[in-house]
Amino acid sequence: MARSFRQQADEEILDRAAGLFARHGFAHTSLKDLADAVGLSKAGLLHHYPSKEALFEAATAMGRAQCQQVLDQVMRTPAGQARDRRAVQLMTDFALDRPGLVALASRAINTLGTDVDASADDGLDGVDRLVFAVFDVDPDSGDTERLVRVVGTLSALAVLSLAANRAGDRTGWRPHIITTCLDALGHRGPDASASRSAQVEA
Numbered sequence: 001m002a003r004s005f006r007q008q009a010d011e012e013i014l015d016r017a018a019g020l021f022a023r024h025g026f027a028h029t030s031l032k033d034l035a036d037a038v039g040l041s042k043a044g045l046l047h048h049y050p051s052k053e054a055l056f057e058a059a060t061a062m063g064r065a066q067c068q069q070v071l072d073q074v075m076r077t078p079a080g081q082a083r084d085r086r087a088v089q090l091m092t093d094f095a096l097d098r099p100g101l102v103a104l105a106s107r108a109i110n111t112l113g114t115d116v117d118a119s120a121d122d123g124l125d126g127v128d129r130l131v132f133a134v135f136d137v138d139p140d141s142g143d144t145e146r147l148v149r150v151v152g153t154l155s156a157l158a159v160l161s162l163a164a165n166r167a168g169d170r171t172g173w174r175p176h177i178i179t180t181c182l183d184a185l186g187h188r189g190p191d192a193s194a195s196r197s198a199q200v201e202a
Contacts, residue, residue: 012038015098017037017038018104019037019099019100022106026052034052034055059101062098074134081187092161092178092181095158106158131150135153137150156177164177
């Protein structure tokens with residue numbers, strides 16, 4: 001149990017730090033700001049992570065690992081509506097639990113499908129590749145509609161999950177976020193409604 005508590009505490013630290021990096025950028029975020037945000041002294045924070053760089057890398061590594069975990073789970077399902085739904089559900093749960101990482105990942109979302117490599121500067125290189133694989137979209141295929149739908153889904157997910165956290169009503173917002181994201185992907189009708197009903201009951 002002690003290890004589980006420590007892991008949870010570390011994830012909280014990384015999420016809060018990621019939120020600060022997202023708001024101010026790496027260069028403009030000080031160790032004191034980070035320590036204050038996570039509720040530790042500067043020395044206490046450095047005990048967990050030896051430098052600001054180490055903290056940033058740990059936070060972004062956690063984000064990449066979560067993307068890989070989602071990919072591993074959804075790849076068991078053939079590409080299509082069922083896989084999209086499962087991916088949206090998993091990503092929504094992560095986004096609601098880790099708003100700081102979602103805020104940081106939003107920088108990568110803003111460059112999806114472009115030649116801009118801003119994600120590398122944010123330590124999020126590879127996230128776009130993983131996200132495209134989750135939704136089985138090839139940005140070079142010429143399928144502009146699918147690309148736009150996926151980027152729109154991710155943008156909506158980021159904005160809505162952050163708003164849900166600010167509102168303090170993650171449970172109430174969750175089914176509506178999922179339905180909105182599925183709508184953005186073009187999955188309307190009975191399946192989307194069934195998904196919403198199932199989430200409300202859960």
